[in-house]
Amino acid sequence: MYVNHLRLENYRNYTALELNGFGNVNLLIGRNAQGKTNLLESLFVLALTKSHRTSKDKELIAFGSDHAVIAAEVEKKYGTLNLELRLSQQGKRARLNSLEQRKLSDFIGALNVVMFAPEDLEIVKGTPGIRRRFLDMEIGQVQPSYLFHLQQYQKVLMQRNNLLKQAYGAGPEMLTMLEIWNEQLAEHGVKIIKRRKQFIRKLQKWAEQIHEGITGGLEKLELSYLPSFGEAEEEDEAVLMEQFMIKLSQMKDQEIRRGMTLSGPHRDDLAFHINGNEAQVYGSQGQQRTTALSLKLAEIELIHEEIGEYPILLLDDVLSELDPYRQTQLIETFQSKVQTFITATGIESINAGRLQDASIFHVQEGQ
Numbered sequence: 001m002y003v004n005h006l007r008l009e010n011y012r013n014y015t016a017l018e019l020n021g022f023g024n025v026n027l028l029i030g031r032n033a034q035g036k037t038n039l040l041e042s043l044f045v046l047a048l049t050k051s052h053r054t055s056k057d058k059e060l061i062a063f064g065s066d067h068a069v070i071a072a073e074v075e076k077k078y079g080t081l082n083l084e085l086r087l088s089q090q091g092k093r094a095r096l097n098s099l100e101q102r103k104l105s106d107f108i109g110a111l112n113v114v115m116f117a118p119e120d121l122e123i124v125k126g127t128p129g130i131r132r133r134f135l136d137m138e139i140g141q142v143q144p145s146y147l148f149h150l151q152q153y154q155k156v157l158m159q160r161n162n163l164l165k166q167a168y169g170a171g172p173e174m175l176t177m178l179e180i181w182n183e184q185l186a187e188h189g190v191k192i193i194k195r196r197k198q199f200i201r202k203l204q205k206w207a208e209q210i211h212e213g214i215t216g217g218l219e220k221l222e223l224s225y226l227p228s229f230g231e232a233e234e235e236d237e238a239v240l241m242e243q244f245m246i247k248l249s250q251m252k253d254q255e256i257r258r259g260m261t262l263s264g265p266h267r268d269d270l271a272f273h274i275n276g277n278e279a280q281v282y283g284s285q286g287q288q289r290t291t292a293l294s295l296k297l298a299e300i301e302l303i304h305e306e307i308g309e310y311p312i313l314l315l316d317d318v319l320s321e322l323d324p325y326r327q328t329q330l331i332e333t334f335q336s337k338v339q340t341f342i343t344a345t346g347i348e349s350i351n352a353g354r355l356q357d358a359s360i361f362h363v364q365e366g367q
């Protein structure tokens with residue numbers, strides 16, 4: 001897919017912006033704090049209705065304004081789509097070809113993006129919560145029904161936790177209630193776990209290959225799911241369901257004592273190994289960065305596999321961190337098939353060959 005046109009209204013430091021003339025590779029050049037990341041972020045928000053930097057939508061609206069609009073014309077294999085997302089105090093409203101979408105989940109996925117930004121290093125270095133968020137965002141983008149199960153799971157989890165907080169020393173009717181929540185928790189939880197495992201299995205195939213390319217064959221990258229019950233490889237829903245129910249009954253006393261749900265997808269994690277060693281513990285800064293980059297690039301191929309189209313690639317402050325050889329590798333891998341937006345503070349920090357054809361945009365004070 002290909003973005004032809006972008007319009008921003010009261011988005012961060014952009015009061016009014018209309019941009020045309022995008023190419024396959026687009027360089028956004030400008031000094032610090034001028035709006036380069038804001039522009040990439042707007043494309044990310046249009047794709048996922050959420051920012052990669054904040055969960056507070058209010059921050060996306062320009063200071064002093066009560067609403068923001070992001071709109072783009074996106075050329076896809078089977079035609080052109082007009083996307084519009086409006087953010088305000090009342091919430092978010094999305095339109096596809098002028099048609100108001102009843103549910104945001106129907107809008108997510110109309111535009112697909114892969115973003116690589118400095119904070120993505122945290123996917124490797126950070127807490128399990130960051131890795132779960134990575135999984136949830138990426139799977140949700142290609143399978144909107146995943147987000148439905150995730151929402152339902154979180155709802156049941158909250159109610160189940162509330163019940164557990166009151167269950168200590170309570171009568172048998174409490175336990176009957178708990179059984180009911182168990183079933184609902186497992187029903188949605190199993191769907192989430194199964195899809196995460198499938199996603200990781202597919203991502204592994206591409207990430208290993210890409211990582212090998214970037215490191216000149218020196219490093220073998222492996223991904224694995226770390227479940228809070230059962231084996232990592234199990235993907236059969238019926239088996240997972242049974243294992244989850246058994247685990248819940250085993251944990252019952254402990255959960256009542258602690259007043260919270262102790263197993264399930266909200267406690268699972270993802271691990272990375274480089275040549276057999278855990279990257280989070282033993283990896284160098286460079287290895288961790290390369291791991292995060294390999295993951296993101298693998299996603300491009302995965303999205304292509306899932307939906308038959310390449311997403312757009314957003315690279316924030318990434319190119320200047322790589323040596324010229326790696327910059328060139330990165331650009332050339334995707335140049336012809338993936339529309340890419342790259343930020344940098346100066347053209348001189350970009351050393352990749354074959355960037356002569358890039359479209360260059362100078363970003364200054366939200367213009």
Ligand code: ATP
Pocket residue numbers: 011012013014030031032033034035036037038039058059060061062063345
């Ligand atoms: P750097 O090179 O430092 O990464 P950048 O060009 O990527 O810079 P951005 O993060 O895109 O910079 O923009 C930052 C600017 O946007 C800051 O000046 C900030 O004050 C402004 N800004 C952020 N949110 C809002 C908002 N809601 N309303 C108005 N301005 C905002």
Ligand code: MG
Pocket residue numbers: 036037038316317343
């Ligand atoms: Mg920036």
